[in-house]
Amino acid sequence: MRHSSFFWLLVPFLVAGCSPERPQYASFDDYPVPNSPIEELTYSPKSSIFRVWSPAADSAKLRLYGQGLGGESLRTIAMKWKPDGLWQTEEKGDLGGQFYTFSIYQDGQWMEETPGIFAKAVGVNGKRGAIIRLSETDPAGWENDRKPEFQNLADAIVYEMHWRDFTISETSGLKNRGKFLSLTESGASNTDGLASGIEHLKELGVTHIHILPSYDYSTVDESRPDSAQYNWGYDPLNYNVPEGSYSTNAIDPACRIREFKEMVMACHKAGIRVVLDVVYNHTVDIEGSGFHRTAPGYFHRKREDGTWGDASGCSNETASERPMMRKFMLESVAYWMKEYHIDGFRFDLMGIHDLETMQQIQEMASQIDPNVLIYGEGWAAEAPQYPTEQLAMKANTHRLTGIAAFCDEMRDGLRGPFSDDEQPAFLAAIPGHEQSIRFGIVGCIDHPEVDMSRVNYSDTAWTREPQQMISYVSCHDDMCLVDRLKASIPQLRKVGSKGLSRTQQDLLIRLNKLAQTAVFTSQGIPFLFAGEEVLRDKQGVHNSYNSPDAINAIDWRLKAKNLSVFEYYRSLIAMRKAHKAFRMGSADLVRQAVRFLQTPDCVVAYTIDGSVVNDPWGQIVVVLNANPRPVSVNLPKGNYTVVCRDGRINLNGMGKQKGGKVLVAAQSALILHQ
Ligand code: CA
Numbered sequence: 001m002r003h004s005s006f007f008w009l010l011v012p013f014l015v016a017g018c019s020p021e022r023p024q025y026a027s028f029d030d031y032p033v034p035n036s037p038i039e040e041l042t043y044s045p046k047s048s049i050f051r052v053w054s055p056a057a058d059s060a061k062l063r064l065y066g067q068g069l070g071g072e073s074l075r076t077i078a079m080k081w082k083p084d085g086l087w088q089t090e091e092k093g094d095l096g097g098q099f100y101t102f103s104i105y106q107d108g109q110w111m112e113e114t115p116g117i118f119a120k121a122v123g124v125n126g127k128r129g130a131i132i133r134l135s136e137t138d139p140a141g142w143e144n145d146r147k148p149e150f151q152n153l154a155d156a157i158v159y160e161m162h163w164r165d166f167t168i169s170e171t172s173g174l175k176n177r178g179k180f181l182s183l184t185e186s187g188a189s190n191t192d193g194l195a196s197g198i199e200h201l202k203e204l205g206v207t208h209i210h211i212l213p214s215y216d217y218s219t220v221d222e223s224r225p226d227s228a229q230y231n232w233g234y235d236p237l238n239y240n241v242p243e244g245s246y247s248t249n250a251i252d253p254a255c256r257i258r259e260f261k262e263m264v265m266a267c268h269k270a271g272i273r274v275v276l277d278v279v280y281n282h283t284v285d286i287e288g289s290g291f292h293r294t295a296p297g298y299f300h301r302k303r304e305d306g307t308w309g310d311a312s313g314c315s316n317e318t319a320s321e322r323p324m325m326r327k328f329m330l331e332s333v334a335y336w337m338k339e340y341h342i343d344g345f346r347f348d349l350m351g352i353h354d355l356e357t358m359q360q361i362q363e364m365a366s367q368i369d370p371n372v373l374i375y376g377e378g379w380a381a382e383a384p385q386y387p388t389e390q391l392a393m394k395a396n397t398h399r400l401t402g403i404a405a406f407c408d409e410m411r412d413g414l415r416g417p418f419s420d421d422e423q424p425a426f427l428a429a430i431p432g433h434e435q436s437i438r439f440g441i442v443g444c445i446d447h448p449e450v451d452m453s454r455v456n457y458s459d460t461a462w463t464r465e466p467q468q469m470i471s472y473v474s475c476h477d478d479m480c481l482v483d484r485l486k487a488s489i490p491q492l493r494k495v496g497s498k499g500l501s502r503t504q505q506d507l508l509i510r511l512n513k514l515a516q517t518a519v520f521t522s523q524g525i526p527f528l529f530a531g532e533e534v535l536r537d538k539q540g541v542h543n544s545y546n547s548p549d550a551i552n553a554i555d556w557r558l559k560a561k562n563l564s565v566f567e568y569y570r571s572l573i574a575m576r577k578a579h580k581a582f583r584m585g586s587a588d589l590v591r592q593a594v595r596f597l598q599t600p601d602c603v604v605a606y607t608i609d610g611s612v613v614n615d616p617w618g619q620i621v622v623v624l625n626a627n628p629r630p631v632s633v634n635l636p637k638g639n640y641t642v643v644c645r646d647g648r649i650n651l652n653g654m655g656k657q658k659g660g661k662v663l664v665a666a667q668s669a670l671i672l673h674q
Contacts, residue, residue, distance in 0.1 A: 022081055028298050031055040033323045034084035038331055040102075040116045043131050045094040052102040052116055053324065054294045055085030059105035062089055063113065068099050068123015068130060068251065069223065099128035106296055114293035117328060119238050120339075121253040124223050126216040126237045126244070130253030134339065137257040139265060145341055148271045150207060150371045153402070153525065154467040154585030157573055158275065158373075159206040160475055161530035163214070163246050164230055168549050171556040172196045180214075180246050180259045184266040190556035198270050200559075204533060204566075205573040208373060209267065210275040210346050212476060214260070216241040218284040219546070222250035230552060232476060232545040233277075234314065234348060235284040239332050264341050273343035275373055276336055280320070280329050281352040281380075282312035291318070291325075299325050301385040311352045313381030320357040321386060329353075333361050337368045350376025351393040352384045355400060358392040362402045375470050375525070378405035378462075397444075398464045404525055406470045409457050410440020414473050414515050415484050421542055424488035427511045427667075429626045431601035437624070438604060442594055443523035444469040445587040449596045465587050469524030473515045476544075480529055482537040485511050509535070510667040513568050513647050514624060517669040518604075520572040521582055521622050523590050533569040534558040564648075571649035575671075578651065581610035581620050589613060597633065602626040603664070605633050610673070617673035625664040635659045635672075644671035 025031055032055060042049040050062050060079040065071060079087035079102075087104075101113035115122055115129035121137075123130055150156070167174050167182035173190045174197050176182040188197035195203045213233030220229045222244035233243060242260040244250030267274050283289035283300075286308060291299035301309040301319045311317040319325050336342040345365070347353065358376075365372040378394025389396070397405045408418070413436030416423040426433040435454035442450060443466020444458075452459055463469050474481040485508055486492045492504055500508060512535065520526045530536075531554040538544050541551050559566055576582045584590050593612045597605040605623040610616075619638060625631050637659040643651055646665040657672055664670045 025056055028322060031295070031298065031324065032083065032085045033327060034086060038118045038328065040118045041100070041120070041129060041131065043096065043133065045096060047090055047092045048095045048131060049088065049090045050079070050100065050102075051082075051086045051088045052079065052104070052294055053085050054087055054104045054106070056295065057087065057104040057106045060087035061103045063101045063103065064091075064095065065099040065101070065128055068128050068253065069125055074098070095131045096133065098131050099123050100131065101128050102294065104294060111293045111296065112287070114290040115238060117290040117294060118240055118331070119290075120240055120335075121257060122216060122238050122241050122244075123253060124244060124250045125221065126218070126241065132254050134257070137254045137261065139258055139262045142261055142265060145265045145268055147341065147343055147369065148207075148268055148273055150273060150343075152467075152583075152585050153371070153373060153404070154523075154583040155577070156208055156373055156525045157206045157576065158208045158210050158470070158525060158527040159201060159204070159530060160210040160212070160527060162212040162232065162476060162552065164549060165552045165554055166530050167197065169553040169555055172554075173556070176248065178246065179248055180242070180256075180263040181248065183263050186266070190559060192557060192560040194556075194559050194563075196556055196559075198266060198272075201272055202270050204570055205577060206272065206528070208273045208275050208344060210277060210344075210527075213277050213279055214243050214246060215239050215276075215278070216243050218288070220245045225250065228549055230546055230548055234279050234545070236279045236282075237284055238290070239278075239280065240335055260340060268341070273373070275344035275346055276342045277346045277348060278333070279348040280332070281318055281347075281349040282314045282316050283318065286316050295324070298322060303385055309385035311380040311382050311384035312349055317352050317380075317384055319386075320353040321390075326357045326360065329357060330361055330364050333365055334368065337365060337372070343369065344373030347374070347376030347392075349380050350405065351378050351380040351391050353392050354386060354390050355392050355396060356390070358403055359400055362400070366402060374402060375404035375406070395458065395462050397462045397468050400468070404468045404470050405462070406472065406475075406527075407440055407444055407524060409436045409444070409455055410471065410518065410522065411473055413437045413440065413456060414518060415481070416488050418478060421479055421484065421487045424490075426602060426626045427485065427515055428489050429602045429628055434602070434604050437518060438596055438606075440469070440471060440518065440524065441522050441604065441606060442466065442590050443471075443587070445523075445590060447591055447594070463587070465585065466523035466590055467525055467583075467585050469522070470527045471519045471522035471524035472527040472529070473519050474529045474532060475527065476529060479540070479542050480536060480538050481512055481515060481532050482508065482535050483540050486537075487540065507667065509562075509565055510647055512565065514626065514667055514669055516569060516572060517622075517644070517671075518624055520576055521671070523582070523584060523594070526576065528569070530554065531558075533566050535562045535565055568647065568649055571651060575643070575649065575651055579610065579615050579617055579620075580613040581608045581615040581617060584613050597635070599623075599633055600627070600631050603631055603633065607636060619674040621670070621672050623664045623670040625666065625668060625670070627666060629666050630663045632661050633664055635662050638674045640672035640674055642670070642672045644669055
């Protein structure tokens with residue numbers, strides 16, 4: 001998209017403070033972009049240098065404050081124009097403890113104050129940058145922090161959690177509920193004496209936690225820490241600073257940074273890597289964003305008619321293809337990896353970003369950590385203002401290397417579409433979804449035994465390697481699995497005043513386990529929404545982005561109540577970790593080793609030749625039966641050991657089975673090996 005050129009005719013020729021030799025730019029493409037990293041503040045006790053990138057500004061001011069919010073500014077300083085589109089000023093003396101903002105004058109008006117786009121520390125609510133020494137935020141032992149061993153992207157098992165969902169309930173037994181520090185509590189146990197917090201995650205065996213937006217976002221008022229406010233946080237304000245409401249003191253700019261690092265270090269010690277949910281695709285709004293307040297119009301896309309693009313559905317979309325936006329994203333990702341030791345990134349609405357930017361990010365990030373985990377949503381809320389073939393949409397995932405995308409084919413093949421909570425699919429024994437599930441099982445690669453004409457949404461395979469697929473049945477952004485089953489499965493929709501009957505509860509559990517067995521035996525990367533393993537619900541709320549804790553908090557008494565479900569999930573994870581046959585990490589090997597069996601409707605069954613990856617289990621058979629009755633499946637000849645049957649798993653074996661005709665219990669998985 002080209003922006004409207006009339007904009008530039010309005011640029012005043014000479015304004016007070018404007019350097020006469022300064023060039024005028026005919027378009028955004030002409031804006032100079034510095035080669036050096038974006039350093040908006042270089043602080044030492046002797047002096048502080050401030051810089052703001054604002055090529056088309058006619059004037060720029062720095063304001064210094066004694067506090068992070070409120071009060072008059074201590075001083076206002078005119079900044080000087082430098083080449084590379086930067087405005088700069090150096091202030092002598094020790095400004096440590098003070099706060100700052102930038103204001104630019106452009107198109108005949110002063111823009112609102114902003115801490116810029118790359119503030120590394122901010123005051124409460126993120127309105128002003130904070131002048132601190134970052135090295136003083138390092139917790140004791142930070143220099144010895146080491147990432148847990150992790151060799152292959154296919155080995156990842158991701159647990160998606162929101163701070164408040166996971167820890168705010170008193171039943172969690174945690175002290176720092178709703179805070180980063182909650183995960184630093186070793187030995188944590190819930191009110192029933194079962195592991196909670198980080199101990200729960202260790203017990204479950206996940207390799208990565210994916211934390212919902214934890215950079216500074218806008219909607220929660222950090223100045224009211226005692227009020228129970230909830231938001232997912234997809235309203236970014238300062239991309240390079242942790243969110244204040246998850247710290248124990250949002251007023252102290254160093255506190256959130258130190259506590260975030262303590263959290264990462266505790267996770268690493270527990271063997272868990274940390275994935276940050278990053279939302280570069282849009283800003284909280286246009287006028288309030290540091291991007292727009294420093295370089296108006298540059299960072300956001302417009303439609304041909306001159307109105308703002310809105311591919312995010314949140315009033316705007318950013319322009320990753322513009323050199324400074326691309327540079328910003330690259331440097332922001334690198335910063336989180338180096339300063340905070342972050343191990344991976346989940347890109348919100350990745351389909352809004354261009355392929356080139358995403359690939360550059362992956363290449364840069366893998367220089368820092370060869371095993372960095374990068375994935376995203378390969379879609380957008382509406383068509384972005386950029387050519388589709390150049391966007392990181394799901395269909396283009398095969399053109400990326402080392403980046404995965406969420407698979408909605410299997411997700412919806414299992415439980416029904418995002419757009420209709422009540423519409424069921426495979427789990428309700430509705431035939432026609434088997435090929436979509438096959439597609440998910442092989443990791444969305446091109447496979448001769450997947451009939452793409454019968455896969456939902458996609459006509460062709462969209463990954464090159466199976467670990468480019470995120471395998472899941474639920475995430476924060478929708479009903480959780482329990483609610484979805486209650487909404488869509490006819491036998492679960494009529495609930496008496498005392499809740500589900502025993503038969504209904506049994507059915508709910510059977511279908512829940514069956515769904516996750518498909519997810520965890522897929523060759524893609526399995527992804528679990530926090531609390532599914534204890535049958536959490538959200539009282540039927542689909543979009544709970546700002547629902548109260550009463551909806552979103554996990555009640556940890558559910559763990560004792562549904563311990564057998566937790567044990568099933570734990571065993572699925574242990575099975576996957578122990579058996580490379582479920583995570584081969586190579587499309588060629590999957591094509592060679594995975595064969596589907598002829599089965600009745602609403603059954604997906606396949607064999608894996610584990611010998612191609614030297615799996616000790618050798619020949620493995622997986623049968624997923626969604627029918628409300630037992631079905632007979634014809635297994636290849638041989639003598640098998642059963643490890644999963646009728647809702648129970650025992651990796652050491654739970655009986656023998658001969659090949660040939662085998663009865664598989666209703667709404668359950670059967671897994672055996674030779
Ligand atoms: Ca905030």
